[in-house]
Amino acid sequence: MKPHSLISSFNPANEPDTLASHERAEIDASTRLPVLLFFSSAIFWLLVGSLLGLISAWKMTHPWFLDQMAWLTFGRLRPAHLNTVIYGWASAAGIGVGLWLMARLCRIPLVHSKLLISAAIFWNLGVFVGVLGILAGDSRSIEWLEFPGYATPILFIAYAFIGIWAIIMFRFRKPGHVYVSQWYLFAAFLWFPWLYATANILLIWQPIQGSAQGAVNWWFAHNVLGLWFTPIGLASAYYMIPKVIGRPIHSYYLSILGFWSLALFYSWNGMHHLIGGPFPAWMISASVVASIMMFIPVVTVAINHHMTMRGHFDALKWSPTLRFTVFGAMTYTLVSLQGSSMAIPSLNTLTHFTDYTIGHAHLGLYGFFSMMMFGAMYYIVPRLTGWEWPSASAIRWHFWLVASGILLMVGSLSLGGVLQGLALYDPQVSFRSSLDYATPFRLVRGVSGFLLLAGHLVFAGHFAVMLLKIGSRREGPALFAEPSKPEAATV
Amino acid sequence: MNKLPLIFLGVFLTFASSWVGLVVYPYFALGRMQPLPDEDTGGYFPPSNPGLAVAGEKVYAANGCVYCHSQQVRLAPTSTDIEKGLGPRQTVARDYLRAQPVFLGTMRTGPDLTNIGVRQPDANWHHKHLYEPQVVTDWSVMPSFRYLYKMQEIQGQPSGNAVKGLSGPHAPPPGFEVVPTNEANALVAYLLSLKRNYPLPESPEPPAK
Numbered sequence: 189m190k191p192h193s194l195i196s197s198f199n200p201a202n203e204p205d206t207l208a209s210h211e212r213a214e215i216d217a218s219t220r221l222p223v224l225l226f227f228s229s230a231i232f233w234l235l236v237g238s239l240l241g242l243i244s245a246w247k248m249t250h251p252w253f254l255d256q257m258a259w260l261t262f263g264r265l266r267p268a269h270l271n272t273v274i275y276g277w278a279s280a281a282g283i284g285v286g287l288w289l290m291a292r293l294c295r296i297p298l299v300h301s302k303l304l305i306s307a308a309i310f311w312n313l314g315v316f317v318g319v320l321g322i323l324a325g326d327s328r329s330i331e332w333l334e335f336p337g338y339a340t341p342i343l344f345i346a347y348a349f350i351g352i353w354a355i356i357m358f359r360f361r362k363p364g365h366v367y368v369s370q371w372y373l374f375a376a377f378l379w380f381p382w383l384y385a386t387a388n389i390l391l392i393w394q395p396i397q398g399s400a401q402g403a404v405n406w407w408f409a410h411n412v413l414g415l416w417f418t419p420i421g422l423a424s425a426y427y428m429i430p431k432v433i434g435r436p437i438h439s440y441y442l443s444i445l446g447f448w449s450l451a452l453f454y455s456w457n458g459m460h461h462l463i464g465g466p467f468p469a470w471m472i473s474a475s476v477v478a479s480i481m482m483f484i485p486v487v488t489v490a491i492n493h494h495m496t497m498r499g500h501f502d503a504l505k506w507s508p509t510l511r512f513t514v515f516g517a518m519t520y521t522l523v524s525l526q527g528s529s530m531a532i533p534s535l536n537t538l539t540h541f542t543d544y545t546i547g548h549a550h551l552g553l554y555g556f557f558s559m560m561m562f563g564a565m566y567y568i569v570p571r572l573t574g575w576e577w578p579s580a581s582a583i584r585w586h587f588w589l590v591a592s593g594i595l596l597m598v599g600s601l602s603l604g605g606v607l608q609g610l611a612l613y614d615p616q617v618s619f620r621s622s623l624d625y626a627t628p629f630r631l632v633r634g635v636s637g638f639l640l641l642a643g644h645l646v647f648a649g650h651f652a653v654m655l656l657k658i659g660s661r662r663e664g665p666a667l668f669a670e671p672s673k674p675e676a677a678t679v
Numbered sequence: 680m681n682k683l684p685l686i687f688l689g690v691f692l693t694f695a696s697s698w699v700g701l702v703v704y705p706y707f708a709l710g711r712m713q714p715l716p717d718e719d720t721g722g723y724f725p726p727s728n729p730g731l732a733v734a735g736e737k738v739y740a741a742n743g744c745v746y747c748h749s750q751q752v753r754l755a756p757t758s759t760d761i762e763k764g765l766g767p768r769q770t771v772a773r774d775y776l777r778a779q780p781v782f783l784g785t786m787r788t789g790p791d792l793t794n795i796g797v798r799q800p801d802a803n804w805h806h807k808h809l810y811e812p813q814v815v816t817d818w819s820v821m822p823s824f825r826y827l828y829k830m831q832e833i834q835g836q837p838s839g840n841a842v843k844g845l846s847g848p849h850a851p852p853p854g855f856e857v858v859p860t861n862e863a864n865a866l867v868a869y870l871l872s873l874k875r876n877y878p879l880p881e882s883p884e885p886p887a888k
Contacts, residue, residue, distance in 0.1 A: 249820065251813075251820045255823045257826060258742070258826045261822055261824070261826070262743065263742045263746055264742065327740060328740060328780060329744075329745045331785065366681045375690040378691075390702070390706070391780070398772055398781065400710040401775075401781040402775075407702055452696075455693060455696070455698075456697045462783065463757060464758055465751050466751065466775060468708065471704075533757065537756070540785075541749060541784075541785065542786075615759045615762040619790055623788075624818075
């Protein structure tokens with residue numbers, strides 16, 4: 189083998205060969221303020237979003253709970269929850285992780301970071317105005333796009349700065365190989381503004397007529413998940429897994445196949461939310477086919493990640509970053525295969541219009557994406573602050589609370605959703621039965637919300653303690669246990 | 680894959696394909712559909728809605744009814760909607776021409792409302808139900824929309840628009856009455872306008888079993 193084989197040159201773990209540690213420190217330092225600002229605000233919105241979700245969940249079984257005031261009604265809290273976690277938490281966390289990864293992989297410091305700080309402030313202003321708008325009664329009731337028309341331009345302007353910065357970094361990268369994470373980030377930063385602008389123009393500013401709105405709505409909503417969150421999440425996994433275990437990604441060619449098949453098939457998925465709806469049959473069929481074809485990118489990425497991890501699973505015992513990331517990567521496989529199966533018309537008949545879909549959405553956005561972001565943050569934040577995470581047991585609590593919370597939530601909603609779907613389909617069964625079946629599972633879901641909120645409080649508290657550098661400096665990273673291979677010891 | 684133009688082109692073209700198929704095509708094919716003239720009456724299908732119902736559509740959006748109530752009737756075997764009495768026929772693109780926004784919905788925590796104006800044509804029923812759903816259906820999990828109503832002392836004669844037949848914990852005490860706000864009146868006008876039972880040639884009624 190040549191000293192620099194093709195595969196090894198794609199491996200970020202080989203960075204020390206190409207990048208001196210002082211250069212890396214300089215790059216990290218250049219991203220410090222904007223990335224920490226995105227992370228802090230994301231964690232703030234995560235807490236707000238969890239609380240909104242928890243209240244909404246209990247309202248589904250206890251309709252009299254907080255029913256006196258308009259702004260607390262279920263139909264406003266639910267979209268407030270969704271938009272808070274989508275734009276306030278997940279997007280902001282993803283932007284922070286994406287910018288940091290982009291700077292590191294392009295091997296150039298972030299310039300004019302003050303502009304990105306303004307962008308972060310603007311982004312949060314947009315989320316704040318949007319959530320208040322929904323609670324005040326200006327929700328558009330278009331799923332994933334409820335923010336009123338006076339909030340979305342603020343988000344868009346903020347995003348323009350962020351996206352342009354990311355693309356510019358890529359354009360002025362140091363010569364050399366482009367790593368797989370960079371393809372995903374580059375694509376995500378291009379796709380999102382296209383999605384957001386199209387949906388805003390056609391649904392909010394100059395609404396198109398009739399059921400075409402449904403097509404645009406779900407083209408947008410599904411692609412925010414598939415072409416914005418998913419590529420950022422995968423970019424993070426492709427970086428963190430090799431970095432922590434200290435070996436290259438298994439196959440460059442699988443990476444290419446996974447990337448292009450995702451780009452081609454995911455973008456066509458949206459209409460599977462509208463099977464049987466008022467649309468030309470070919471549109472629905474195209475989405476069903478594309479959804480099933482998602483099998484290719486998903487299995488490709490799963491094999492690639494699994495083969496990379498093979499023989500190194502013991503690292504899950506000590507590395508917080510890896511434990512969250514691998515949980516996210518495994519969930520990605522699971523939730524994607526579940527999604528493909530849900531698009532098969534005969535199975536869709538059962539799950540359409542039920543809690544099963546809600547469980548699926550949480551498995552994707554939380555079990556996959558949010559866990560991936562937690563993992564990345566555990567890796568990135570010490571490198572920005574020059575301060576290790578103070579407590580390994582806080583990280584352990586965070587992991588077990590949210591992992592059990594999300595599994596309990598998805599498990600209960602899936603079971604309840606199937607029973608609900610059976611009742612909704614059977615003409616001999618009354619509508620009331622569909623509720624009777626779903627209710628006990630909704631109560632369990634309500635309990636799972638407490639676990640998630642508790643996990644987030646632990647994480648937020650830990651993050652605050654770290655940011656303020658309370659207590660004494662910790663020697664060495666916070667790990668769950670002694671690493672089996674000391675030379676690979678990183679978070 | 681180190682060439683920026685190559686990656687850009689691929690990323691652009693894959694995405695553009697779905698943009699053309701799922702956005703541009705429906706923009707022209709569905710977005711320019713016209714209502715169908717009704718030769719018998721000189722009206723149109725779907726009929727245009729009274730102004731109050733159009734205002735009610737905004738109240739429906741503001742309060743997020745769509746998160747529990749769908750508005751689409753689907754054919755067998757995808758669903759048993761028609762057997763379950765949600766409507767006489769499948770709803771098709773033309774049914775939604777006047778809807779703004781279009782509330783197709785993705786959940787049926789509550790019943791489908793495509794034809795609620797046919798099933799429940801009584802305005803007072805809707806007011807009673809919105810004010811305190813459990814008075815109408817004791818097992819309902821719908822939240823109360825009391826905030827769209829005013830409780831007031833009866834001055835002389837009871838108001839003509841006072842909600843009749845209320846009982847339960849939030850019923851008005853003697854000497855008081857519950858009257859709908861403009862928003863409640865608009866919302867009920869909108870619900871009463873939800874009737875997709877007119878004939879459309881592209882959606883024949885399936886024969887009854």
